[in-house]
Amino acid sequence: MRLPKFEYFEPETLEEALRLLAEWRERVCVLAGGTDVLVKMRNGRLKPGAVIALERISSLNGIGFDLRKGLTIGAGAKLSDVTSHPDILRYYPAIARAARVMANVQVRNMGTIGGNLCNAAPSAENAPPLMALGAVVTAASLEEERRITLDDFFRGPGLTAMKPEEIMTSIFVPTPPANSGASYQRISARCGVDIAAVSVGAMIMIEDTVCREVRIALGAVAPVPMRALSAEAFLKEKVWSEEFLREAARISADESRPISDVRASLEFRKQMVAVMTQRALEEAYGRAIKR
């Protein structure tokens, strides 16, 4: 199908964009890389009166890292820039991996990390590792700028905590604590162009073989990317062992709430949550004790 008809704006500053947004409200759609928006418009699921393209607002596109504070990724940063950024590769390999295994080269050259989060698909690839690492996003409106933790960000498939008049400007990820490691694991049936059937992001901090901090985030197994809080609670303050690891994986499978769909059945997804959680924790552990 052809795209529906709409008006098009290409503001060069955030303020201009926010003003347009305030003016058009619900009838407008913000466009970053367009890899979700154009597909939805083509399928007839989205018919906006106007489109505001963010690409020319250069303040949204940067990536910056400060060892003492952390990483700031502009909401408009392209996924391919995220995967190749030296600091991300070095300090946040789980984030780089999620951006690298998703979609395909062309889509990564167009799509943005902000678009992936704002689109709020249950399977949003970048959500689990960012959640596991305690990311916080910044949303701006004409009135204010506010910070929302990623844990509170997703509200349902396609729904977020942002207001219609807000634009996401950046994503902040604190510097990972010493002795910590993170990992991202996903399963899908094919190497190229595929959307995860189950994905897991995990971060742990180990002190003398004791698991001091742990965060596990699951993708594609609930209406929104979710934390596996029971599994986390179980592992916390435990001495690292194979057995506990398996148990934590089982618990996280239990607390996941997947559905059956075109991509996988409920039972399979639950099983895979366990496998992916275990693999993510193992890799995170390996990284933690190396650092």
Place this chain on the structure above:
Amino acid sequence: MKHHINFKVNGDDYSLAVDPWRTLNEVIREDLNLTGTKLGCGTGDCGACTVLLDGRSVSSCLTLAVSVNGKSVMTVEGLAPSGEELHPIQEALIQTGGIQCGFCTAGMEMSALNLLNQTLSPSETEIKSALSGNLCRCTGYNQIVEAISMAADKMRDNAAEKEEQ
């Protein structure tokens, strides 16, 4: 309301009035008559529509034509302008048999170029992942992968030769 855009395609300047809902794929195929770029799905999955936008490969079916104002597009027709010698990627594809029905070919070539712009010594695994967004139903990819590796060798040799001169 139509928007006025100026952009380059294969080095030529174009100045056009376009409706904002038209994709780059539609404009290059229908308005510029550059039909070498194909439309296989329209949803970013197959890669037949791949072009380079400011040097990076993108799906022209998911790119709004208005958004390329001031930018530079390269399509398959720009690889070896009419009458000129074939690009090493094209030559290698012909030689290895990596072209059957040819519908995926333009996209494959653009993805290959995107890769070879970054490295001239890609591994087989790298070549295969560089083609993650390009489907082919005829060739099973093997001869295409072989061709890209051949083209890389040739381009490396050419580059070395130039350096010597």
Place this chain on the structure above:
Amino acid sequence: MESRFKIVGQDVPRTDAEVKARGKALYTDDMKLPGMLHGQILRSPLAHARIKHIDTRRALGLPGVKAVITGQDTPKIKYGNWRLFPDTQDEYPLAVDKVRFIGDEVAAVAAIDRDTAEEAMELIEVEYEELPAVFDVDLSIKPGAPVIHDYCPTNISVNRKIKYGDVEKGFAESDYVREDIFNTHSVSHAYLEPCSALAQVDLDGRITLWTSTQVPYIVQCLLASTLNMRENDIRVIKPFVGGGFGGKMELRAWEFCAAFLARQTGCPVKFTLTREEEFITGRRRHPMKIYSKVGFRKDGTLVAKDLKIQLDGGAYNAMGPTATFLCGNFGAMLYRYPNYRFHGEHIYTNKPPASAMRGFGAPQSLYATEIQMNMAAEELGIDPIDLRLKNAQVSGDEIPDVATISSSGFIDCIKAVAEMSDWKEKRKSLPAGRGIGIGCYSFISGGVFNWFNTQYPFSAAEVRVFSDGTAHLLTMASDIGQGSDTVLKQILAEELGLKMGDIRMTSADTSMTPQADLGSWGSRVTLMAGNAVIDAAKKIKEPLFGAVSARFNLNVIHDIECVNGRVQSKSRPDYGLTFGEAVAMVQKANRGEPLVARGSYTPRGKGLVTPAFGFGAQVAEVDVDKETGLVEVKHMWTAHDCGTVINPRSVEGQLAGSIQMGLGYALSEQFVMDGGKTLNTNFVDYKMPTASDMPPSELFHVETYEPEGPMGAKEAGEGLASPTAPAISDAVYHATGYRCMDLPITPEKILRNLKKNK
């Protein structure tokens, strides 16, 4: 081995590769004519319903809309490829009374651009009376099931039986009998080029149709009959085609609508399908339910086979009747079954019609054969390779009333693949989670049964030669990407001793190229069109040889040859002329008449199936992740017998392409259906393997010479679609103990089974 051929057997680059590489090859949707309108088809949202009323007024009122048609506006003539049996012709170009599947074509619009055409779709109002629908073959044949076509109250549209020997007696004499049920699933051709058709009407009312098809001649004839026009008033041209694999071998609604609307509006009209339309409504491979019973002696000798197959045909026959015939023929292939019985039923359901797809009944039927062979091997305590060697068909074997195998390199294929893969060792020593397995195939080189009821030869060629030393080859054969134009040129170049560059080719234009050619399917082109080309070349050579022998006083005509651009004596090459000089001589002696010859091929006395069979064997090695159930194919080894290899690169390309399809068929591709609704309608969810999914692979050609084939060649393109799934499946069994009886092999099924076995 020193080849007898100069061009045949060489790595000749495809002659169309350069235009394609440059992006200059024109496919149907690339074409644009002045004043061209854009068409769009309205499709049924219901699986089974009576059309009560269609109101097109609002759509017609939309500015830019030039015409809207429904079934009522058309001549209401049914069509179908099986013209020999008019009963089987069950499809209207646009639905007249009922819709029978989701996607059935209901109305069509022509408008000044695509946007307008799409907008008009939403303004057509259709009132349906929904009818009960049926989606499953077992339910469809139950008494009282909804009747899908009035002419066919049982919903079984085709019955096919084959029988020879005495099956019951055979089983009684067997030491070991087993009976299994297999289910195979539906997959998409997934050619990269969505279907497209462009029609134009001349001032005198004749129609030219450019269309993305494998069968220009069939489209010409059926378009003529559905439009109530004369065949010769329709010209069908096949431009470059982006793949077909069986999915483009019938007249289709948009071809009819383009022509009909062009006639009605006086403007050229183009229809191009979206990928979503292709997936929702596109033809697909038949799901089959296969009941197979086989009997062996203790030593592994096959005694009898009883095969029953139910094909889920979807809402229309399409190429289903052929698939019903062929799956039964393939059931009797590969091994010697002294007693054999087959019963095939083609059953209607309210799903998108299944049709021909690469392998045409073989991938399903041979999946059952091959898996059952392995199951039997295990129980008999015989290595699967040895069991195959014991029963393999050889040259000269006969399948009573059906076919004679004029050449078979099957045994050599099995041996070669066992050696290449280090079978015996790996079968014993691979670690847990790793496995290897085998699958074999046989395939036809074109069909001999004249279901299209044509009065013309099955393939024809015209060769014109010129005094400048060039030739012009005209054939209706359709290159849809497989490279047949190159192969036919190679054959002609070889015959006439010319270079590839000396040959101009016109193909697949029904008004210019000789009648007829049944199209590209069933791996028929190389053999049939190839033989037609040779026939024409022979007729060209006759007068050339005559002229040269007269000039040099050579009295033995068969001592002359065409070679290196010359027509000369074999023993005294200096006695001869250049090709062009010889042509000029013949022309001068003949009042300047051009030197032209027609050749043709129609198989005669070749049984019911095909003139020649290809054979092959394939071994796959896999690695199965026991936690996730994901299968990684590590390596494929293939040995095949396609007779003389005319173009090795092309054959390798066919192999790799087949592995990609076979891999998808075995592991990742499937239509996910909710009743009659196809749920996965894009390439993200229809999972076709990508470059990274492809295993390394090795190929060995077993050299045979097929007496019926051109220069000894036979099929090479489709047979290979069959062995990959059983080979992978068997390897998965070897690795995990999971025996897949219901394709595809998914991680979920593997895991479920692993759990069960624990």
